[in-house]
Amino acid sequence: MEIKKVLDEVLPEVSKPTRYTGNELNSVQKDKQKVKVHIALAFPDVYEVGMSHLGIKILYHLLNEREDVYAERVFAPWVDFEDVMRKRGIPLFSLESKTPLSEFDFVGFSLQYEMSYSNVTNMLELAGIPLFSRDRTDRHPILIAGGPCAYNPEPLAEIIDLFVIGEAEEVILELIDLYLDHKKSSKSRMDFLEKAAGIPGIYVPAYYRVNYNEDGTVKEILPTKPGIPERVQKRIIKDLDRAYYPTKLIVPYMDIVHDRAVLEIFRGCTRGCRFCQAGMIYRPVREKSVDKLTNIAREMIKSTGYEEISLASLSTSDYSALKQLVEILIGEFRQCMVGLSLPSLRIDSFTLDLARKIQEIKKSGLTFAPEAGTQRLRDVINKGVTEEDLLNSVKGAFEAGWNTVKLYFMIGLPAETYVDLEGIARLAYRVVDAYREVRGNTKGLKVTVSTSTFVPKPFTPFQWEAQIPLDEIEERQRFLKKKLKGPNISYNWHDGKLSFLEAVFSRGDRRLNLVLKKAREKGCRFDGWSDMFSFSKWMEAFREAGVNPEFYANRSRHEDEVFPWEVIDPGVERSFLLRELKKAREAKPTPDCRFDRCHGCGIMKLKGGIFCESKNED
Amino acid sequence: MRVRMKIRKGEEVKFISQLDLMRALERAIRRAELPVKFTEGFNPRPRISFTPALPVGMTSDAEYMDVEFAGELPLDRILARLNSCLPPGISVLKADTAEGKIPLSSVNRAIYTVVVDAGGDATPELLDKAIAELLARPEITVTKTSKGKVKNINISPLIYSIKITRVEGSRAELRMELAAGQEGNVTPPVVIKALLEYIPTITVCRMNRDELFLVREGKRNDPI
Structure with a gap:
């Protein structure tokens, strides 16, 4: 044919x-x-x-x-x-x-x-x-x-x-x-x-x-x-400045999800959020130099004609020379009307100042990810952001003219109680109050609260933890739905059934291969697309394969349990992850190691991390 | 300066939409480092306008765009630079000043070449007969769905001529002159659909827009 x-x-x-x-x-x-x-x-x-x-x-x-x-x-x-x-x-x-x-x-x-x-x-x-x-x-x-x-x-x-x-x-x-x-x-x-x-x-x-x-x-x-x-x-590239990076990117005809020139500025993250797999497996932090990035950006625009450059990394604000880079890129591309977008930006006074220079951000509204509704739970997950930080940033944004705010949270985090869920709603209303304080009324304000459900991931401190049962996920979503009602607030949530399956496969073992075969026979595909996803077909597949999905998703693991994924060595050590788990249970935060001492995550053995070089493990 | 360009859309890109084609040309202009003018305001756009959309799946030798440049540039240089930066399948055939020419939005007629296979037992003679019968009808009603709404329209006044220009086995090449643009628009796939009433086995092998122009008071005006 x-x-x-x-x-x-x-x-x-x-x-x-x-x-x-x-x-x-x-x-x-x-x-x-x-x-x-x-x-x-x-x-x-x-x-x-x-x-x-x-x-x-x-x-x-x-x-x-x-x-x-x-x-x-x-x-x-x-x-x-x-x-x-x-x-x-x-x-x-x-x-x-x-x-x-x-x-x-x-x-x-x-x-x-x-x-x-x-x-x-x-x-x-x-x-x-x-x-x-x-x-x-x-x-x-x-x-x-x-x-x-x-x-x-x-x-x-x-x-x-x-x-x-x-x-x-x-x-x-x-x-x-x-x-x-x-x-x-x-x-x-x-x-x-x-x-x-x-x-x-x-x-x-x-x-x-x-x-x-x-x-x-x-x-x-x-x-x-x-x-x-x-x-x-795992393998890492030690020197990103010397690593290959493409500049003659394919330019699609049809509108794709991210239709712009992507400039990768660094890899890795030192923040240490305890739920975050990317933050653990992509260590250590390695940056590209401003010079290198400027050259790549210039080449990319020349060979693609894209109207926008987007900086890519796990957390844009953490790039050590962000201000310098942004100013150079804006200067370089102002003439030919190439815009700049900075996703995954931590919003504070510094980035607001940057954002003001870059119109692009204005269109999409501002996104904050406090992840949890109370300080206690944010300490549990080691999300180093306080309510005061958030409200100050939001006020700054409202003063600068923004009126659309998205707040991302996770539900079902380890040790979450209804007090924490109340906290999500309370925070949303405090954002509304902040707007009223700045503008005198709530005209034009839109606050969107989105919750996803916590999925315990391999090689994170929470790899030992259970996901909450599906009916509990749905109960907590209903609770928030009731709490988050108001003219300026809207609430949306991820399908709990999908999060449940994600939890099964993220910490699954070889026995799930048969489940995938059964699911194929039943016609499962495009599960990430809500109109294609069929939970009942998946449940039939588990039944026929003789596999209990709750064993993977909803079981908390013993400290000594051997995990199927431990045939892989991500550089970060199990002993570090376990220490972090114990600190989580005491709601004790671990400061970002780039500003603090080395916490001994183990990644130093791979070399190349820019914040590891000057430190000795404790 | 405002420059009018005649553009070819070839086989490689026949499935891309009008919006995709516009975006591809805008990006080529940036790669060519040609100084295009931008609109004012919050979301500046390059000052480029196009002729009405070509149906997806069809090639064309007659797409037009107007581009406003900052400053004067030699036309042959614009043509050469842009052509060296265009993706496979898209090329600029001609460039001229847009001053004193008809507005691109005013075009109302197009000529197409459509190669069909009559299929089954149908012969080109049968096809000829079917075309004659179709053209003789005062009313040809077709249903059109746009934005979920089904509408009946009479395409008879929108068809100026259909001729068989070549025959090869069960294949025939048709030349269609049809209304195009804002005042009234009918495309070859719609005409073929009407012909299916007579010969249900017809399949389309190839479609190309050859010409696009304005007929005003019986006189033909080309965009370039």
């Missing part, structure tokens, strides 16, 4: 056909016959979501820099096109050369959130690639996965052949070199996987055996062959 021809015929009937056509500016065209390694970068969500993701952009351009490699993209087809594909027998294909996925050497999935796993399995089905690693042969592609969810690879351990743990820029090239050697040798796929397991940062689940205790918890995870490492340590 010539896919290009069939597309001409079917795409006029499909919504947003540009999702499937490729040919965007700066997308890479190569002759696939002339390369040695053909790799599909797969993002298990629709084009406009996947194309907004920075990791894919970096890997795509990095790999295509090599003449012997052709990296192409593939996204999850939206349900209308999936129907057409199934009816017409069109296999899942790459955007650039329209090659069926099954013909690639590698298919690499980016795992950004647990609820995209059903899209991974669906994409494999659409590609005609057997779901389980053991059913695939030498003629099938090797399946790779990376991204934050790879820090607990176990729920996909029977599906994915190898996981890349941590930052992939270096290890992916080492893997390709190994593959080039392998191709010459005509040895088996398993031989390649075994050798790959020897590359630092690569986890090959087939070479590990999991033994369980009688109560269903993990007893041990053991390598099954000599030479396979006991634990796989």
